[in-house]
Amino acid sequence: MAGVEKLVRQGIPVIITTQCLEEGQNMELYEVGKRVADAGGITAGDMNTEAIVAKLMWVLAQTSDPAVVKKMIQTPIAHDLDYI
Numbered sequence: 001m002a003g004v005e006k007l008v009r010q011g012i013p014v015i016i017t018t019q020c021l022e023e024g025q026n027m028e029l030y031e032v033g034k035r036v037a038d039a040g041g042i043t044a045g046d047m048n049t050e051a052i053v054a055k056l057m058w059v060l061a062q063t064s065d066p067a068v069v070k071k072m073i074q075t076p077i078a079h080d081l082d083y084i
Contacts, residue, residue, distance in 0.1 A: 013042055014039075042073050
């Protein structure tokens with residue numbers, strides 16, 4: 001997790017997602033996902049990769065503040081996210 005921590009310290013957002021095609025996964029239920037979240041990774045809930053990329057580009061155009069980035073990524077917009 002040193003790599004994730006280093007990126008987070010540099011102000012680079014690290015988004016955690018899953019390869020599950022339907023309904024996503026609670027990443028913090030499993031050790032690896034929990035460790036990445038504890039290192040500063042942002043859980044993406046059930047958003048698919050395309051939604052994450054588009055939303056992250058939009059969010060980063062608005063702010064670079066890590067706390068605000070996390071809040072905006074985890075805030076549903078146009079039904080892109082059902083849960084975190």
